[in-house]
Amino acid sequence: MGKTGIEYFDNFILKDGFPDGSLILVAGEPGAGKTIFSATYLYNGAKKFGEKGVYISLAETKREFYEAMKQLGMDFEELEKKGLFRFIDLVTVSRGAIEKEIQFLMSEISSFQPKRVVIDSISVFAQILGLEKTRVFLHTMLGRFIKAYNATALLIAEKPMGSKTIGHGVEEFVVDGVIILKYKSLGEITRRVMEIPKMRRRSVERAEYEYVITKNGIEFLELPDLVRDKGEYTLEKITTGIEKLDKMLDGGYTRDQMF
Structure with a gap:
């Protein structure tokens, strides 16, 4: 289905949701809301559409993730108990063990067969694995699964403050869509805006959309x-x-x- 379950996003930004069988890069500066947006996509997928999801983390532990998301009204522990969600913790994986862990990772994904996958973050993944091996992983392993099962994967990428480049440069060349979350200043006011410079098989009407992060997660401003x-x-x-x-x-x- 590909819908986020965020009403404004689904009705006015990507009316048909993310294209099935696609890899979507979600890039932004620290604190821009990349994890919250991606987690919301997984949570709503399970709660509203009954679609299984997997969160692959190289950034925070399962406990940290569950506690942070619960504060935003998303109970992933409940989804896990219902068999709709899995959290794969790769935070402590070393460079020498990463390739073995990838085999385990793909085994877990193949057996669980989720419709929604999030990797947080592909930037850290590339640092550990290297650019070329990361490209191969996205193309020949994760990419093949995503297309075979008409699933969708969101790849979180860090965009350093003030930088015009995204992550390590490898991500943009292998994805079907790019979402950028950024800060913009209007006088003394700092705004959060979403840009979608690339989305295959979808049209995006505006150059940017404004949003806020509240206790309920991501909310778009209907300006x-x-x-x-x-x-x-x-x-x-x-x-x-x-x-x-x-x-x-x-x-x-x-x-x-x-x-």
């Missing part, structure tokens, strides 16, 4: 399209529909602000 009226500038304010954001913007956006 109106701003257009100039006959080429004339106006200071008329347009409400964002969000009271706190309107106060921060002194009543809302003006018609001439481009974002």
Whole structure:
């Protein structure tokens, strides 16, 4: 199905969800919400659509992940008990053991047959395994499973602060879609925006979409399209529909602000 279960994203951003059989890169700076977005995709997949998911972590332990997600209302332990979710912990895997662990990893995925897979993060994976072996893994092992079972994999990649490049450079060449989560400054206000520069078999209408992270996870701001009226500038304010954001913007956006 490929839908995230996040209403605004599914209705207005990727109306048909992620393409089946695809690898999607989710890149962003630290704290941008990559893990939360990807975990939400897995959680909603199981809760709302009955699709099994696997989270492969090189960033945090199972306990850390479960506790952090539970604070956002996502109980992955419950899903695990129901046979809808598996967490594979590779945090302590050494360089010498990674290739053996990959065999175990693919064995687990093949037997469980999830429709949704997340690797957190592919950047760390590439550091341990090396660029060429990571490319082979994505193409010939994970990629083949994903396409054979019409599953979808989200590959989390770290984008260093201020950097224009993503991860180690290998990721962009093997994926079907790229989502970038970033910070943007508007005066003294810092906004979170999502960009989707690449998504095969899908059209994306806007250059970017604004979102916030709340106790409920990722929430998108339903901002109106701003257009100039006959080429004339106006200071008329347009409400964002969000009271706190309107106060921060002194009543809302003006018609001439481009974002």
